[in-house]
Amino acid sequence: MNLVQKISAYLEFMRYKNAAMAGISSVIAVFIAAIILDYPMEGALFYNLIHLFYIFIMVFLATGAGNMLNDYYDVDIDRVNKPNRPLPSGRISLKEAVYLTILCFSVALLIAFLINPVAGIIGFINVFILIWYAKTLKRTVLLGNLSIAYLTGSTFLFGASFLGTDGVRVMIPLFLLAFLATAAREIVKDIEDIKGDAEDGAVTFPIKYGEKPAIYLASAFGFLAVLLSPLPYILGYLTVHYLYALIIVILCFFVAIYYLFKRDYAKSSKYFKIAMLLSLAAFIFGLI
Ligand SMILES: CC(C)=CCC/C(C)=C/CC/C(C)=C/CC/C(C)=C/COC[C@H](O)COP(=O)(O)O
Ligand SMILES: CC(C)=CCC/C(C)=C/CC/C(C)=C/CC/C(C)=C/COP(=O)(O)OP(=O)(O)O
Numbered sequence: 001m002n003l004v005q006k007i008s009a010y011l012e013f014m015r016y017k018n019a020a021m022a023g024i025s026s027v028i029a030v031f032i033a034a035i036i037l038d039y040p041m042e043g044a045l046f047y048n049l050i051h052l053f054y055i056f057i058m059v060f061l062a063t064g065a066g067n068m069l070n071d072y073y074d075v076d077i078d079r080v081n082k083p084n085r086p087l088p089s090g091r092i093s094l095k096e097a098v099y100l101t102i103l104c105f106s107v108a109l110l111i112a113f114l115i116n117p118v119a120g121i122i123g124f125i126n127v128f129i130l131i132w133y134a135k136t137l138k139r140t141v142l143l144g145n146l147s148i149a150y151l152t153g154s155t156f157l158f159g160a161s162f163l164g165t166d167g168v169r170v171m172i173p174l175f176l177l178a179f180l181a182t183a184a185r186e187i188v189k190d191i192e193d194i195k196g197d198a199e200d201g202a203v204t205f206p207i208k209y210g211e212k213p214a215i216y217l218a219s220a221f222g223f224l225a226v227l228l229s230p231l232p233y234i235l236g237y238l239t240v241h242y243l244y245a246l247i248i249v250i251l252c253f254f255v256a257i258y259y260l261f262k263r264d265y266a267k268s269s270k271y272f273k274i275a276m277l278l279s280l281a282a283f284i285f286g287l288i
């Protein structure tokens, strides 16, 4: 395997697209928090591109390491279900996976503690949850889903922690919305994965309580996200442009919920994801 093939195997292993999205969310959070808090533009830390780059890199590495650890613990099932993935195909060895994960977590944590204690503490909590999730939580009723919901929401908290505790405080509404939307989508993904998860001995919500209660729970999280979505405008954090953009976002959430009740889980999960990505754009619109 040449160097380019190796690097592309590493990037695939880290699920670089998701890791980059998480990194971008944290960078967006710095901008939103800075504007809400009237942070002075000139000479301000957040204005410094290198710091934004650090935030992106930390979240990219931590999310990537979380994804690698996930695959590490799933290697036996993936040998059967997804033999082309980097670990089961042998493109990356188990030893490499462990070293790479430790390296990514350590670099991310080191930079976080160097930036400030708030970022360090959130980083430390997140690494702990990511390890616990990969080892145990993802095979449990709801705790796994809620962990990923927390982690996704925490990309906003972590980014804004760059501006200290005030940054974290103003990101709580965005954290809550991302938490609810992710919880909905993670339950939909669990309904989609019932067969494989059951073979793996996992006891997820739909496995324990059945498909119908899971549909109701996922849609309840989705509806709650829609209901609370105007919150950043009501609190005066974002402008009316956010509300305009939100119309399209809410439409996508409704399409996702429609497919959920139609039991087309792949489409439902896809539209939840589109709604979440468009929400990020809506937050940016809300700054203008
Ligand atoms: C109502 C409203 C305005 C909701 C806000 C929704 C929002 C802004 C969500 C945040 C989206 C975000 C931060 C995405 C980051 C990407 C990421 C790491 C997501 C977590 O991924 C877990 C996942 O299960 C990956 O699965 P898949 O996409 O199937 O590969
Ligand atoms: C460590 C430092 C310094 C910072 C932490 C930075 C942050 C905010 C990290 C959050 C990372 C995050 C969003 C992690 C989620 C990644 C993950 C393990 C997703 C797995 O989701 P699943 O739903 O299990 O995926 P599949 O079911 O598709 O395998």
Ligand SMILES: [Mg+2]
Residues within 6 Å of the ligand: 138, 189
């Ligand atoms: Mg999962």
